Amino acid sequence: MAFDSLASKLQMAVRRVTGKGRLSEKDIEGMLREIRLSLLEADVNLNVVKHFSAKIKEEALGAHILKGLNPSQQVIKVVKDNLTEMLGGSETPFVTDTKTTRVILSGLQGSGKTTSAAKLASFMAKHHAKTPLLVALDVYRPAAIDQLKTLGEDLNVPVYEEGTDVDPVIIAKNALKYADKHGHDALIFDTAGRLHIDESMIDEIKAIHQTVNPTHAFLVLDAMTGQDAVNVAKHFADHLTLTGAVLTKFDGDTRGGAALSLRHVAAVPIVFMGVGEKTSDLEKFYPERIAERILGMGDVLTLVDKVSENVSEADMMNMMEKMTSGHYNFDDFYKQLKMIKRMGSIGGLMKLIPGMNKMLNSANVDESRLASIEALIQSMTKKERKDPGLIKKSANRRRRVAHGSGRSVADLNRLITSFDQQMQMVKRMGSMDPSAMAQNPGAMMPKQKVKKGKGKNRGGFRF
Ligand SMILES: Nc1nc2c(ncn2[C@@H]2O[C@H](COP(=O)(O)OP(=O)(O)O)[C@@H](O)[C@H]2O)c(=O)[nH]1
Numbered sequence: 001m002a003f004d005s006l007a008s009k010l011q012m013a014v015r016r017v018t019g020k021g022r023l024s025e026k027d028i029e030g031m032l033r034e035i036r037l038s039l040l041e042a043d044v045n046l047n048v049v050k051h052f053s054a055k056i057k058e059e060a061l062g063a064h065i066l067k068g069l070n071p072s073q074q075v076i077k078v079v080k081d082n083l084t085e086m087l088g089g090s091e092t093p094f095v096t097d098t099k100t101t102r103v104i105l106s107g108l109q110g111s112g113k114t115t116s117a118a119k120l121a122s123f124m125a126k127h128h129a130k131t132p133l134l135v136a137l138d139v140y141r142p143a144a145i146d147q148l149k150t151l152g153e154d155l156n157v158p159v160y161e162e163g164t165d166v167d168p169v170i171i172a173k174n175a176l177k178y179a180d181k182h183g184h185d186a187l188i189f190d191t192a193g194r195l196h197i198d199e200s201m202i203d204e205i206k207a208i209h210q211t212v213n214p215t216h217a218f219l220v221l222d223a224m225t226g227q228d229a230v231n232v233a234k235h236f237a238d239h240l241t242l243t244g245a246v247l248t249k250f251d252g253d254t255r256g257g258a259a260l261s262l263r264h265v266a267a268v269p270i271v272f273m274g275v276g277e278k279t280s281d282l283e284k285f286y287p288e289r290i291a292e293r294i295l296g297m298g299d300v301l302t303l304v305d306k307v308s309e310n311v312s313e314a315d316m317m318n319m320m321e322k323m324t325s326g327h328y329n330f331d332d333f334y335k336q337l338k339m340i341k342r343m344g345s346i347g348g349l350m351k352l353i354p355g356m357n358k359m360l361n362s363a364n365v366d367e368s369r370l371a372s373i374e375a376l377i378q379s380m381t382k383k384e385r386k387d388p389g390l391i392k393k394s395a396n397r398r399r400r401v402a403h404g405s406g407r408s409v410a411d412l413n414r415l416i417t418s419f420d421q422q423m424q425m426v427k428r429m430g431s432m433d434p435s436a437m438a439q440n441p442g443a444m445m446p447k448q449k450v451k452k453g454k455g456k457n458r459g460g461f462r463f
């Protein structure tokens with residue numbers, strides 16, 4: 001996954017200050033040195049590294065932070081905010097025209113233009129109720145037109161093309177007329193790329209821009225090419241009016257340099273990221289969420305999105321209320337497990353929970369253990385499920401439940417431990433309102449203590 005190495009290094013750097021009640025200037029300096037190194041290793045532009053390192057230093061050394069409450073959490077917030085800023089600050093929305101939305105994609109050969117064109121068609125059909133038309137303007141490579149047609153067929157999106165002998169500017173003009181006549185309210189223009197930037201390519205795209213008057217002029221960049229991608233972007237941005245970038249191949253092991261430098265070197269915001277070869281592998285780019293992921297804070301918002309797709313809000317509120325009010329019981333625990341099951345792989349989901357990522361490294365979340373938990377809870381009496389204290393207090397009850405479910409008492413004890421851990425975690429989260437969480441993300445950082453212990457499952461969340 002993208003950013004893996006940067007993430008582990010930055011988390012290490014930040015850990016220098018976590019959990020400390022007091023911070024000295026030396027602590028901050030040590031952390032900053034490591035942050036600078038990790039960013040440079042991730043191929044982030046040198047000027048960007050210098051600028052942000054200076055900013056983090058200034059903000060982190062602010063008197064109110066070092067003398068204030070929880071200095072380490074505040075320092076982590078400073079790092080997170082600056083990382084978010086490097087990634088572009090606030091999200092750049094993708095708005096469509098009420099009438100006809102016109103998107104032009106440009107970029108070097110192989111950057112992912114044709115694939116992204118198809119992805120965007122699919123995205124607009126799904127999220128903006130558009131009836132898209134793909135337009136083949138790469139007239140230099142016959143294979144490029146075929147590629148677009150194959151993708152279009154899969155998506156059931158028509159492709160407008162006039163072969164390889166017509167000037168792309170004329171094709172663009174005709175495509176606009178065609179769309180008008182056939183009820184297409186979104187056009188995506190797939191243009192030709194070269195292996196290197198050259199004047200004739202820029203001139204051609206300029207002419208297409210003039211004809212199309214695009215709603216969005218996106219530069220498509222391959223995240224894997226790091227600093228090169230940023231240089232290409234700068235050159236394009238110097239000659240064309242770009243509204244944003246689509247950063248592709250985020251699913252690869254990109255070090256992250258392009259994503260972290262683009263905004264500041266080329267002043268181009270990243271609007272979308274490509275996360276795979278399939279036409280559905282396109283995601284909106286949320287700088288803050290990515291910064292949180294890099295710092296191992298989990299991706300609470302993505303989790304919330306996922307949960308809300310699968311669980312009604314009433315269910316969710318009800319559960320949260322129970323958890324924070326101390327009325328949470330085995331029945332609720334069981335219900336929640338079923339929800340998690342409905343949402344898909346627990347492993348993937350757990351990674352989105354703050355702190356869980358770290359714990360998972362040493363824990364094996366075995367989905368088959370879910371069945372074991374189910375059996376254990378089902379063997380409890382109604383009363384026991386409602387009042388977890390009964391089971392905890394009585395060895396007799398524990399033996400009976402374990403026996404009835406065909407599991408061991410150790411299995412049941414593990415279940416009780418994870419139930420308790422969850423209660424504690426939720427209490428911590430529940431005592432903060434969401435805005436406080438945003439103010440103070442450090443509070444959600446993994447607690448180091450959890451990793452201690454011996455043996456196979458040491459310290460992890462056990463099921
Ligand atoms: N893994 C991955 N591959 C991608 C992504 N976007 C494009 N590709 C692949 O990159 C290669 C070049 O893409 P293409 O769309 O033909 O680039 P173009 O020359 O700019 O039109 C193809 O093999 C694509 O499948 C992405 O987000 N992730």
Ligand SMILES: [Mg+2]
Pocket residue numbers: 113114115138144190
């Ligand atoms: Mg192409």
